[in-house]
């Protein structure tokens with residue numbers, strides 16, 4: 001180890017920053033956040049630093065650097081653009097046995113400022129010892145996504161209970177086991193759900209019965225359309241904490257690859273309306289797993305509340321007293337539109353958008369076709385390609401023009417994405433000609449034509465011939 005990591009209490013302690021530019025301003029902001037008593041020495045200040053000085057939030061020493069500026073300081077930061085000044089500060093500081101950081105100069109520095117992930121009071125600091133600051137920054141980004149934002153709230157809560165925990169569990173080993181169980185308990189989920197009273201009650205309960213079995217719970221998680229980059233940070237965390245993951249077949253392999261390796265994966269396949277595991281069986285499975293004390297992730301393609309039967313699953317869990325949380329995902333309509341270059345609404349073409357599902361004959365009959373056939377709105381239709389003929393017939397019968405553009409997006413957001421565009425009059429033929437398969441989302445409305453100019457992802461759209469759609473003006 002070439003550096004000794006250290007967390008320093010700077011509250012009200014004098015710290016000198018030499019330099020008045022942008023870099024100095026960033027250091028000053030960080031030092032002020034830690035409560036330091038900051039003095040900035042420089043012949044000129046950025047407007048931001050000048051304002052801080054005018055508000056007496058920092059002291060300002062005017063003029064060129066002088067050794068006596070170091071008087072009384074606990075630490076010094078040299079942040080000037082002039083190497084000779086930085087060197088003078090570093091050597092004067094060393095003479096006085098003061099720790100000095102020279103910005104972007106590891107050789108002159110006697111302390112380094114790490115990249116941090118701030119979950120105060122928990123702080124993770126990362127240093128590459130000045131060898132590769134980019135690497136440290138990169139690592140910081142990764143940790144940022146992995147660490148629960150509510151870690152700080154947890155630490156604050158544990159701090160308040162600290163004495164009681166020690167009294168209740170005096171033996172260090174017992175205490176360690178208790179903590180381990182606590183981190184896997186619903187406590188974190190309560191903190192995430194902004195239920196501090198429940199979190200505190202869970203903590204109380206586990207103090208009273210420190211060996212009670214862990215309570216299982218279910219997170220209903222949206223996996224998005226396929227591109228793993230469209231997962232939310234919360235989804236990623238849930239996938240990394242899961243004991244068991246019940247996923248639809250629609251969930252992409254790339255998303256599953258981000259889950260905890262040793263989680264158990266159970267495919268409860270459903271695709272395009274085919275029901276291979278019955279909904280009841282899924283309910284039973286969730287219940288069994290949760291009652292066994294496991295953390296269950298019920299992972300669904302897109303968003304769990306958009307044509308995902310998420311509501312039914314929550315009702316079931318609620319009626320059986322199983323705690324749950326919901327993590328939304330990017331639904332197919334939003335993802336397919338974005339990845340096909342189709343704005344779902346547009347000031348000139350569409351003032352509203354409807355998400356419609358039409359997977360089978362029954363759901364077709366239940367739809368309000370007159371409303372769906374209205375102009376200047378976009379339909380995002382979640383369906384199998386088998387029903388396109390029926391769909392066209394109904395929309396035309398209710399007055400939607402045969403020239404209305406569509407974009408059919410197959411495997412939206414995935415490497416295999418294909419977009420086929422054309423007009424309503426030719427919809428089934430066009431889909432057929434290009435052998436569009438599942439999963440595919442149909443976007444119908446004036447905006448769909450924009451795919452031909454605004455596309456950016458993968459191959460350009462396959463454009464159907466439109467000889468029938470544009471009548472010649474007389």
Ligand code: SAH
Nearest residue numbers: 302303308331332382383411412439440441
């Ligand atoms: N809950 C999901 C929808 C489930 S219904 C969501 O919010 O996206 C299943 C239908 O979604 C499919 O028949 C298809 O129409 C659509 N779909 C899901 N993922 C898709 C994708 N990557 N590309 C195109 N369509 C998709």
